[in-house]
Structure formats: structure tokens, C-alpha cells
Amino acid sequence: MAARKKWSELSTVSRTVLIVAGCGQILLQVAALRDISHRTPAQVNGSKRGWVAASFINFAGPIAWFVRGRKD
Numbered sequence: 704m705a706a707r708k709k710w711s712e713l714s715t716v717s718r719t720v721l722i723v724a725g726c727g728q729i730l731l732q733v734a735a736l737r738d739i740s741h742r743t744p745a746q747v748n749g750s751k752r753g754w755v756a757a758s759f760i761n762f763a764g765p766i767a768w769f770v771r772g773r774k775d
Contacts, residue, residue: 735765746774
């Protein structure tokens with residue numbers, strides 16, 4: 704089992720990748736939450752509350768919303 708590294712021990716590339724991934728996750732979730740809030744219940748597959756909760760599951764929740772949650 705590999706030992707965990709502290710932030711200061713990570714390379715510049717590793718830090719950059721983590722920051723970009725984190726920003727991407729936040730932007731994706733904000734976009735999903737905004738889209739959910741602007742749709743009527745008739746435009747949603749399932750419960751809006753359920754999709755809001757699912758949007759907090761890392762990258763998978765917001766992606767699932769855009770793929771399966773919306774009725775277009």
C-alpha cells in the first residue's frame with residue numbers, strides 16, 4: 704500500500720491535474736444543479752430531489768443527469 708503524500712510533496716504536474724479536475728467537478732455540478740432548478744418536474748426523469756442528491760456523487764452524478772435525467 705502506497706503512503707499518502709502531502710500536498711507539498713506532490714509534483715507541479717500532479718498539483719495542476721488535481722486543481723483542474725477539482726475545478727471541472729465543481730463547474731459540472733454547478734451546471735447540473737442550475738439545469739435541474741430551471742426544469743419543471745415534467746421535464747425530469749424521476750425526482751428533482753433525487754437528481755440534486757445524485758449530483759453530489761463526484762463526476763458520475765452530474766454526467767448521469769445530463770445523459771439520463773433530462774427529458775428533451
